[in-house]
Amino acid sequence: MLDPEKCGMTRFPAPVLAERAKPIETVDDSIRRLAAKMIDLMIEFKGVGLAGPQAGVDLRIFVASPDGTRENAKVYINPEIEPAGPIEAVEEGCLSLPGIFAKIRRNTQCTVTATDLDGNRCTESAEGLLARAFQHEFDHLEGKLIKDRFSRIQQIAARRRLRELMEDYESLSS
Numbered sequence: 001m002l003d004p005e006k007c008g009m010t011r012f013p014a015p016v017l018a019e020r021a022k023p024i025e026t027v028d029d030s031i032r033r034l035a036a037k038m039i040d041l042m043i044e045f046k047g048v049g050l051a052g053p054q055a056g057v058d059l060r061i062f063v064a065s066p067d068g069t070r071e072n073a074k075v076y077i078n079p080e081i082e083p084a085g086p087i088e089a090v091e092e093g094c095l096s097l098p099g100i101f102a103k104i105r106r107n108t109q110c111t112v113t114a115t116d117l118d119g120n121r122c123t124e125s126a127e128g129l130l131a132r133a134f135q136h137e138f139d140h141l142e143g144k145l146i147k148d149r150f151s152r153i154q155q156i157a158a159r160r161r162l163r164e165l166m167e168d169y170e171s172l173s174s
Helices: 029-044 128-141 152-173
Strands: 049-051 061-064 074-092 102-115 121-127
Touching (some): 029 049, 029 074, 049 128, 061 128, 102 152, 121 128
């Protein structure tokens, strides 16, 4: 049974971040409470998006808000994504990899088709920051982090911080 109150910000190298998330079978009150908790976490940690695995849940759900506000936050369940437009390298960070930033190559536009909290399938097109957020959060649902998109030079530059995050995780786990 899903308990949204036990969800919290999940950081690298938590195993849930490296696994493909599972589809949500039914949109019920526990999923609605999870979505609300994820929006709270996104706002608390000053993000523009947050995926289920980042909240410690292996479910195909993400939330996004182009300006990081609750008023503009939307929920995307079992999303499918179609990137479009030219590819551009823009600096990105990740709430699950605090302190790591790198230029990540992504399409400038995309379309996402997902289920909303009422169980309806909806399609939304985006460009700029929101398109980037959709692609970033979808990567999380596939078990991918921005570090997996790093060039060799970016990997070397992030090595120390990744090691610190691994040590922090191990000290919290023991």
